[in-house]
Amino acid sequence: MKLPQEFIDKYRNLLGEESDAFFTTFDQPSEKGFRINPLKSDPQKIQYALNKPVEYTKYGYYGSVSGKSLEHQSGYVYSQDLSAMYVAENVTVAPKARILDLCAAPGGKSTQVASLMNNQGLLVSNEINHARAKILAENVERIGAKNVIVLNESPARLAEVFQDYFDQILVDAPCSGEGMFRKDHQAVSYWNKDYPQQCAGRQKEILTSAYQMLAPGGSIIYSTCTFAPEEDEQVVEWLLEQYPALQIQPIKKYPGMDDGRPEFADSNSDLSDAVRLWPHHFKGDGHFIAKLTDTRPKKAAVSVKKVKKKRMNQRQSLTKEQLALWEDFSAVLTDGFHFSLADLRCYGDHLYFYQHSWPDISHLKFMRPGLLLGQFKKKRFEPAYTLALALQPQDCSQILEVSHDDWAKYVHGETILAGGSSLRNGWKLLVCEGKPFAFGKLVNGTVKNFFPKGLRFEARLLVV
Numbered sequence: 001m002k003l004p005q006e007f008i009d010k011y012r013n014l015l016g017e018e019s020d021a022f023f024t025t026f027d028q029p030s031e032k033g034f035r036i037n038p039l040k041s042d043p044q045k046i047q048y049a050l051n052k053p054v055e056y057t058k059y060g061y062y063g064s065v066s067g068k069s070l071e072h073q074s075g076y077v078y079s080q081d082l083s084a085m086y087v088a089e090n091v092t093v094a095p096k097a098r099i100l101d102l103c104a105a106p107g108g109k110s111t112q113v114a115s116l117m118n119n120q121g122l123l124v125s126n127e128i129n130h131a132r133a134k135i136l137a138e139n140v141e142r143i144g145a146k147n148v149i150v151l152n153e154s155p156a157r158l159a160e161v162f163q164d165y166f167d168q169i170l171v172d173a174p175c176s177g178e179g180m181f182r183k184d185h186q187a188v189s190y191w192n193k194d195y196p197q198q199c200a201g202r203q204k205e206i207l208t209s210a211y212q213m214l215a216p217g218g219s220i221i222y223s224t225c226t227f228a229p230e231e232d233e234q235v236v237e238w239l240l241e242q243y244p245a246l247q248i249q250p251i252k253k254y255p256g257m258d259d260g261r262p263e264f265a266d267s268n269s270d271l272s273d274a275v276r277l278w279p280h281h282f283k284g285d286g287h288f289i290a291k292l293t294d295t296r297p298k299k300a301a302v303s304v305k306k307v308k309k310k311r312m313n314q315r316q317s318l319t320k321e322q323l324a325l326w327e328d329f330s331a332v333l334t335d336g337f338h339f340s341l342a343d344l345r346c347y348g349d350h351l352y353f354y355q356h357s358w359p360d361i362s363h364l365k366f367m368r369p370g371l372l373l374g375q376f377k378k379k380r381f382e383p384a385y386t387l388a389l390a391l392q393p394q395d396c397s398q399i400l401e402v403s404h405d406d407w408a409k410y411v412h413g414e415t416i417l418a419g420g421s422s423l424r425n426g427w428k429l430l431v432c433e434g435k436p437f438a439f440g441k442l443v444n445g446t447v448k449n450f451f452p453k454g455l456r457f458e459a460r461l462l463v464v
Ligand SMILES: C[S@@+](CC[C@H](N)C(=O)[O-])C[C@H]1O[C@@H](n2cnc3c(N)ncnc32)[C@H](O)[C@@H]1O
Pocket: 084, 102, 103, 104, 105, 106, 107, 108, 109, 110, 127, 128, 129, 132, 154, 155, 172, 173, 174, 175, 202, 206
């Protein structure tokens, strides 16, 4: 790979005799990794080999997964870089935790945090870019979490609403992306010697908002996928100066992980508690991670600041008719998957599970206000794809087991045949190899296709 000369000069200077080994990695492919999803039942019952676990990530494995496999579509696996999967491991997941992932798309870290939360507490997953926020919402939906809200706001706007609110805030900041050069050749073309400093300005703005949202006693996990000291140690140094209540927390280092480099900033020795993942020492892309904990005494949990509603309040409770339609449908859900009426919300004709204790987000731009359960259409209720992905087989009494071939037909948008006239017509949770993957409507032996049009794909046979 042709690296910019100024980049070469800079890192030759910073890394000295290590620099040749560092530059060599830019011509080597990165090793692949993936995570399995503990929110699913039997998460290890998949076709991918699990004989090479990643020692520093609870559900991480070496290997690659296909985006067109049953396991991927049904949310059992998530492909993730081996370095990136160490970031979310440093988010403390307590049972009632309020967690914010501020720069979240496409969702690698949000899906990881959500999978560790076991549907307890609240994860607010935010992305400023609308197109990317849509992808984020799709990825969050695939893993089947019930405690995630996906927003599409600027950090500054969120800070107006969520002051002192979150226990853990992940800032996986937009950066100069030097650690991604070997995967993303475009990142090389954006790079110039001033770019890291420009990115640092934006990172400081984002962190200013993040700190306003941090509950006293909470933590900020700051990460980048760049090697640039201006965006790594120097941003952390700035953060410590701005907010003296913050202290760097030591991050556990596994073999191949390096200390942060105090000499890249003001020589504050605490900076060595951060982690640097260099590709010539560690099997993954370049990353930097620091965890900063706030030492102000903890206060009782605050609620969300009331902000004058600028947008129409789209939140309604259900009409009698809607409630009857929902109750009629939800009779097929077993006790393991029960929603209390207080936790149901309608936005337009869409019905969501949205815990009543969660903050009012109706005045914010949201992509996913809780778990979408379905849509009211004239005099019927149509269950959502997202609900199917949040269910385990035991959560529903109307299950239809289908073959892998039928799964491939269904995700491609085709109808499938369900033999046996003894089956009752109506909504069925479609399950393949034990994995719920969609709802379908059985009508006289044919399962009508309700797979979302925008997500349909041609599944190829998996070669492991
Ligand atoms: C490194 S990526 C996040 C990757 C993500 N955490 C993951 O694990 O999949 C940084 C994200 O920050 C977003 N971003 C860009 N400018 C921003 C800003 N001014 N404030 C907040 N986020 C921003 C980008 O759109 C991008 O999606």
